[in-house]
Amino acid sequence: MSQSSQSRILSWLSALVLTLLVSLPGCDCGSTGADTRRYPCTQDTECTLGFVCLEGVCQPEGGPVDPPDGGTDAGTPDGGPTDGGPTDGGPTDGGSDGGPDGGSDGGSDGGTADGGGTDGGADAGTPDGGSPPQPTQLNFITPAQTMVAGQCSGAVVVETQDSMGRAAPVDANTNLVLSAQPNTGFGFYRDAACSTSAFVLTLPAGSSRATFYFRGTVAQSVRITVLISGMLPPLQNETITPAAPAIVSFITSSQTLPAGGCSSLVELEARDAYGNPSPFSSQTRVALFAQASAGFSFFTDAACTASTSEAVFSAGSARTRFYFKGKTRGTFPLTATVSGLSPASQDETILPAVRTDLCTLPLGARSVTCPISPPQLDLSKTLLMFQASSDDDSPDTASLRCSLTALDTLTCSRNDGDEGDDEPEIDIVWQTAELPSGLKVQHLQTTCGGAALRQVTIQPVASPQSTFLLVSSEQDGSTQGDDDFYTASLAATNRVDLQFSTPCTPSWRASLQVVELTGATVTRGVTGPMSGTSLTVSVPSGVNLSSSALLFTYRASETDDSIICDRVLRGVLSPNAITFTRGANATGCTDADIDAISWELIDFGARASAQHVHVTMDSSTSEVDMPITAVDPSRTLVFASGQSQSGQAGGETDYEEDDVIGASLGWHGLRTPTILTVARGAEEGTARWQSTVLQLEP
Incomplete structure (x- = not known):
């Protein structure tokens, strides 16, 4: 038979088989055993759908499966073709089906059904409930x-x-x-x-x-x-x-403030032992402390007007806030304490209200720039006082003016300076006062233009009754004469008059400060001529000595003689009057005419407290210490009341031999909080001052 004939016959037979398979009725088979085999378990979730864990094995929901049949299946495994031999009840099938049967073998042996009994061998089927769960x-x-x-x-x-x-x-x-x-x-x-x-x-x-x-x-x-x-x-x-509050902490940074300046916001936070913000369950108070010498005050508002001694944590809050200000220079710990909790402490720095130092104008030099440390914060809120003194007898070398030229410098100068050796070295003791509020200062420089009257235009002041003047000058010449002395007066809200008895020297220059201080009360006046050794001005409203200070300038004429005692003055405050004197009790010091005295009585009120010290320095003495009530040096100014040349240094002297103005000009300083020191550049004659110790309340 050819190969092609064989292929046709095989194809025909295959089609016939498929047709017969399709047309045959389905097999009425019994159980395969998969639904009755045992599978160990500990809980229901380890069994497949429809099974539960009973007696340590997976079993169908509703009851256990049939007990095992106890015999050995002699044929192929249940659920396959028939055994082809007699029933299970007698002889064996001729082989084991490989596993526990779990009940009837679920199939036909080709003869009579099993009828029960065990098959006696291992079951090769799938365990009850399906395959073991696989972790995914x-x-x-x-x-x-x-x-x-x-x-x-x-x-x-x-x-x-x-x-x-x-x-x-x-x-x-x-x-x-x-x-x-x-x-x-x-x-x-x-x-x-x-x-x-x-x-x-x-x-x-x-x-x-x-x-x-x-x-x-x-x-x-x-x-x-x-x-x-x-x-x-x-x-x-x-x-x-968070755990329960255990500590209080500052969450705002340390601050550096001017004396009397209101701080920025200070925030405290309650924290647990691990540093987590931890709210209080009820309102909780925190006490605020600083050492007494720091002069700290605490406030609830940003303007520092509502004083307090504590801050308060609201219920349910972990934060509270407050403000503070201090008076005294230094770095001080600020402490916040809550009962039962660890306290918080933070260093705060207060800058001095008053800075002071010594600066020297070198031999032969025209000017010197002096450093200010720490620097000022705002020149418009800063005034300058100083005293300079020497043993020189010429205005062009001995008289100085000083002014603030930058936040960290002031400059002092004299009229003559040719880098020779005839201009003496001059020591300058300077003080600045800066207040964060209520103080406004105009810093001006002017010349006189060779006239007897110089009118200086200024920015209008808000109130002449709270305004006073600070002046200093330098000039040419060899004699302390008519053109070296002048009165300074606030003539109008926008004008200061500088008046000489005779036309001034064109080289004359002055530094002028117009100072407005809220809370101060200024009484001013200009006297008539002073012909003798004293002149008294009545003050009907009275003088509050504990809060007041005196500043004055004056003009003189008939100063031809080269002496000094008849042309330098001291001013003295008493409860109802101001007295001006010259000569330090010497009777021959009246040759020069004192044509007018321009005075300002400044009552600082609550802004300052004042002490007035009568200082006398005998001939051949250049320095004296005077006891005072203790003050805070970081906010205290010390000065004499006479001002014109060389700052706020002027007093009186009985020296008649020459016109050495340094015999009556005194450096002022605090040796300790309880000692005022006054010194002078010329140990000539007796000198007297009424010195003022003014402690500011910033």
Whole structure:
């Protein structure tokens, strides 16, 4: 037969077989045994759908399966073709079907049905409930937790599961890596006391669950993750809340303030032992302290007008606020205390209201620039006082003026200076006073233009009754004469008049400060001529000596003789009058005419307290110490009342031999808080001052 004929016959036979298979009726087969075979279990989730865990094995819902038949199946495994031999009840099938039968063998042996009994051999079929679950995912089976900072959590349990969410043990030891984000102040542990750290756990073979614990010290939400090879990591958000308040802390930075300046906002925060903000459950007061010498005051408002001694935490709040100001220079700890909690402390720095130093104009030099440290904050709120003195007898070398030229410098100059050796070295004691509020200063420089009257235009002042003048000058010439002395007067709200008895020297220059001080009361006047050794001006409203100071200028004529005692003055305050004197009790010091005295009586009120010290320095004496009531040097000005040449240094002297003005000009300073020192550049004759010690209340 040819090959092609064979192929046609095979194709025909194949089609016939397929047709017969399709047309045959379905097999009325019994059970395959898959629904009755035993599979060990511990819980329902380990059994397949429709089965439950009973007596340690998976069994159909509704009752157990038939008991085993107790015999050995002599044919092929149940559910396959018929055995081809007699029934099970007698002789064997001729072979074991490889496994426990679990009941009837579910098929026909080709003869009579089994009728019961056991088949006596191992069953080669599939266990009850299907194949063992295979782990495909890892999940948390305990809920997210909220814990107080520092406390150990409850148990956190993760489980390997199959795709249906049923527990699925792992086949081999498996590492679980624990991770947290953020991880600051957060850790994992193996035990419920959180004593043994754990970053990697081992899930033993045959197990599906692992347990761990956590603890956090930072109040925050933390996402924890468990990493396992081959599966997506599960995520769970845990919450850490603050523990009870344990300490109070400053959350604003330390501040540096001018004396009397109101601080920026100061905030306090209650925190637990781990540094977390921790609200108080009820209103809580915090006491505020600073050392007494610092002169601190506390306030509830940003303008520092509502004073307090405490701050208050509202119920449910972890923060409170306050403001402060200080009077005394230095760095001081500021302390906040809540009963039962650790206190908070922070250093605050107060700049001096009054800065002072010594500066020297070198031999032969025309001017000198003196450093100011620490620098001023605002020149428009800063005034300058100074005293200069020497043993020189010429105005062009001995008379100085000084002015503020920058926040950190002042400049002093004299009219003559040719870099020779005939211009003496002059020491300058200077003081600045800066107040954060209520003080406004105009700094002006002027010349006289060779006239007897110089009118200086100024920015209008708000109130002449709270305005006073500070002046100093330099000039050419060899004799302290008519053109070296002048009166300075506030003639109008926008004008200061500088008046000489004769036309001034064109080289004359002056530094002028127009000072407005809120809270001060200024009484002013210009006297007539002073012909003798004294002149008294009545003050009907009275003089409050504890808060007042005197400043004056004057003009002179008939000063041809080269003496000094008849042309320098001292001013003295008393409860109802101002007295001007010259000559220091010498009777021959009246040759020059004092044509007019322009005076200003400044009552500082609550802005300052004053002491007046009568200072006498005998001939051949250049320095004297005087006791005073203790003051705070960082906010105290010391000066004499006479001003024109060389600052606020002027007093009187009985010296008649020459016109050395340094015999009556005194440097003023505080040796200690209780000692005023006055010194002069020329040890000639007796000199007297009424010196003022003015402690500011910034």
